[in-house]
Every structure is written in C-alpha cells, then in structure tokens.
Amino acid sequence: MMYEGGKGVAQDLDVALGWYRRAAEQGYARAQFALALRYDSGRAWPGIPPRRSNGCAAPPARAMPRPSSTSRCATTRGQDLAQDSLQAIHWYERAAEQGHASSQFNLALIHDSGSGVPRDEAAALRWYRRAAEQGPCGGPGQPGPALRARAGRRTRRGAGSALVSPGRGPGFAGRALPPGQLHDAGKGVAHDPAQAAACYLRAAEQGHLRAQFDLGLRFESGSGVPVDAVQALHWYRRAAEQDYAPAQHMVGVLLERDGTADPFEAVRWYLRAAEGGHAPAQFALGLRYDSAHGVARDYVAAFHWYACAARRGHARARFNVGVMCATGQGTARDPVEAYGWLASAADAGVPGAGAYLKRVVARMAVQEWERVQERLGQAG
Numbered sequence: 001m002m003y004e005g006g007k008g009v010a011q012d013l014d015v016a017l018g019w020y021r022r023a024a025e026q027g028y029a030r031a032q033f034a035l036a037l038r039y040d041s042g043r044a045w046p047g048i049p050p051r052r053s054n055g056c057a058a059p060p061a062r063a064m065p066r067p068s069s070t071s072r073c074a075t076t077r078g079q080d081l082a083q084d085s086l087q088a089i090h091w092y093e094r095a096a097e098q099g100h101a102s103s104q105f106n107l108a109l110i111h112d113s114g115s116g117v118p119r120d121e122a123a124a125l126r127w128y129r130r131a132a133e134q135g136p137c138g139g140p141g142q143p144g145p146a147l148r149a150r151a152g153r154r155t156r157r158g159a160g161s162a163l164v165s166p167g168r169g170p171g172f173a174g175r176a177l178p179p180g181q182l183h184d185a186g187k188g189v190a191h192d193p194a195q196a197a198a199c200y201l202r203a204a205e206q207g208h209l210r211a212q213f214d215l216g217l218r219f220e221s222g223s224g225v226p227v228d229a230v231q232a233l234h235w236y237r238r239a240a241e242q243d244y245a246p247a248q249h250m251v252g253v254l255l256e257r258d259g260t261a262d263p264f265e266a267v268r269w270y271l272r273a274a275e276g277g278h279a280p281a282q283f284a285l286g287l288r289y290d291s292a293h294g295v296a297r298d299y300v301a302a303f304h305w306y307a308c309a310a311r312r313g314h315a316r317a318r319f320n321v322g323v324m325c326a327t328g329q330g331t332a333r334d335p336v337e338a339y340g341w342l343a344s345a346a347d348a349g350v351p352g353a354g355a356y357l358k359r360v361v362a363r364m365a366v367q368e369w370e371r372v373q374e375r376l377g378q379a380g
C-alpha cells in the first residue's frame with residue numbers, strides 16, 4: 001500500500017503489485033480482494049496485460065488542484081490494463097471463502113451481469129445471500145447485498161411478481177427500486193414514468209445510490225416529475241457524496257449552468273469525478289484549465305486531463321490532444337503522435353479533425369512521415 005501511494009518511498013506500482021500478489025498467494029483476504037478489484041475494473045497496474053502500449057500522461061507539475069497520487073491517470077506506467085473477469089473471480093473467490101463480504105458481493109455482481117463470463121443467476125444469488133448474511137458490504141455507493149438478493153429472487157418468480165408493497169423497514173430501499181425499474185421499462189406492468197419516479201424517490205430517501213442518481217436525471221429532464229434544477233442538483237449531490245463519479249460530474253455540470261454558483265466548486269466536483277476515471281469529467285477539467293474557467297490557465301494540466309479522457313475513448317479529447325501535440329502546447333511538439341490522435345478523432349467523426357489532420361501531414365518532414373508509415377505498418 002505504501003509503494004502504491006508513494007508514502008515514505010518512491011511510488012512504484014511494479015513493487016506494490018508484487019507485494020499484493022505475495023500476500024494474496026499466502027491467503028490474505030484483503031490482498032486477494034485488492035488484486036481482484038484491479039482485474040475486475042481494469043484499474044492501471046503494471047504486470048497485468050495492458051489494452052494499449054502507452055499510458056496516461058504524467059500529472060501536471062503546476063496544476064492546482066493537483067491530481068491525487070492514487071488517481072487512475074496519475075502515473076505514466078501500467079495504465080489501461082485489460083479487464084480479466086476470470087482472474088477477478090479467482091481472487092474474489094479466495095477472499096470470499098474466508099468471509100470477505102465485499103468479495104462476496106462483487107462475485108455476485110459479476111455472475112449477475114455476465115461481465116466477461118456466462119451469466120449465472122444461481123451463482124449470483126448464492127453470493128448475494130452469503131454477503132447479505134453479513135449486512136451491507138463494500139465501499140460507499142454499493143447497494144446492500146440483501147437488497148440485490150431480493151432482486152435476484154424475482155428472476156425465478158417472473159417480472160411481475162416483484163411488485164410487492166415496499167413498506168418501511170430494513171431493506172426498504174432495495175424493495176422499492178425493482179418496481180421502479182419495472183414501471184420504467186414497462187416489463188410486466190404498464191409503462192408509468194410517474195409511478196417509477198415515486199418508487200425511485202422512496203428508495204433514494206433511504207440512501208440508495210443509483211436511485212438518487214436516477215432521480216437527478218429525472219428532475220433534470222422532467223421524466224415522470226416536473227423539471228426542477230434545484231431538486232436535480234440535490235439528488236446528484238446525494239449520490240456524489242457517496243463517491244459516484246457520474247453524479248460528481250453532473251454536480252459540476254449543473255453548478256456551471258447556474259450563473260450564480262462558484263465556478264471553482266464545479267471544478268472541485270469535476271476533479272473528484274476525473275480522479276475516479278470518469279472521461280467526461282476529465283475532458284471538462286481539461287477544458288477549464290485550457291480556458292482559465294474557474295482555475296488559472298495551465299496548458300500542462302489541460303493536456304494531462306485531455307489525455308486521460310482520450311485514452312478512455314473520449315473522441316473530442318482525442319482531437320484536443322492531437323492539436324496540442326501538433327502545436328507543442330502543454331506538451332512536447334510531436335507531429336507523429338498528433339497524427340495518431342487526430343486520425344482517431346477523425347474516424348470518430350469529430351468535426352474539423354480530418355481537415356486539421358491534412359494540415360499536420362502537409363507540414364511534416366520526410367522523416368516524420370516515414371515514422372507515421374512505420375507505425376501504421378506495425379498497427380496493420
């Protein structure tokens with residue numbers, strides 16, 4: 001953990017992974033859970049096969065507020081690892097058999113969703129129940145496993161049978177949410193956005209993260225409820241305070257729309273979401289450093305966050321990274337690197353990317369164009 005966070009020693013994720021693995025192989029549940037999380041979520045780690053050959057740009061030296069040392073885009077090594085559900089299941093199971101509740105809950109989620117493995121409702125329900133016996137588990141924002149166990153049971157009874165009166169008491173939030181989902185989708189019951197919103201509201205009042213976020217969306221768009229920006233911001237905040245990155249991003253968006261809000265408060269919420277790996281927030285943060293909106297202009301910081309968003313597939317961020325590489329703004333000038341980002345943005349249909357790419361090619365030296373051709377040949 002000290003090598004991972006750079007506490008008392010230089011940050012070195014290779015060494016950190018080695019110690020986690022040694023502890024995990026000796027049966028230490030917390031280390032097994034740590035390894036499983038990295039395979040499950042695709043969190044950056046060296047020593048695990050990467051999706052791409054290059055990592056996220058190094059964090060800016062001058063940016064304020066700075067990215068934290070544990071940000072998913074805060075290191076130049078080991079980024080963009082490939083998710084490996086079988087490895088995740090292996091380490092979750094080793095920890096889960098020792099009674100590690102978060103591992104039991106995450107195993108249930110993998111089997112429930114069929115994420116990288118065939119969907120297995122029986123296995124999902126078994127692990128939900130194991131976790132439910134220990135009470136709510138996991139980090140902030142995870143719904144109680146007992147609630148998900150109830151949702152799992154309804155798959156055996158049919159969709160319509162989930163419509164029981166939620167009542168008030170232990171587990172209420174989870175009992176309220178499945179009926180809301182059914183009314184929303186019109187599965188087994190009439191499509192009724194207003195009734196769905198009422199179910200989500202009951203669950204949200206009991207602290208259900210996804211219900212809180214959904215209510216924010218509904219009050220913002222007027223789905224089943226009147227449009228109400230104040231209520232939307234309230235429910236986004238409730239979910240954001242549970243470290244849910246999409247909600248943190250939306251708090252930033254709504255604060256920016258409010259001309260009377262403190263722009264730096266929006267930046268702080270964007271930063272929290274960006275450090276959680278949320279690409280739209282990373283792009284938004286890059287824009288703010290680029291345009292000096294809510295923070296001092298800092299092209300190095302702008303490039304850093306654009307690059308983080310670009311590597312997570314954000315098309316407009318790829319265009320901006322390409323432009324900055326071509327002009328040497330916030331990073332070293334590199335027309336060859338610019339070509340790759342601009343070509344990717346053009347393929348994604350970003351307006352102006354194709355035209356800018358042609359200008360970059362027209363200004364390339366012969367040696368630079370040869371390097372582009374060499375890269376294209378390697379990619380092919």
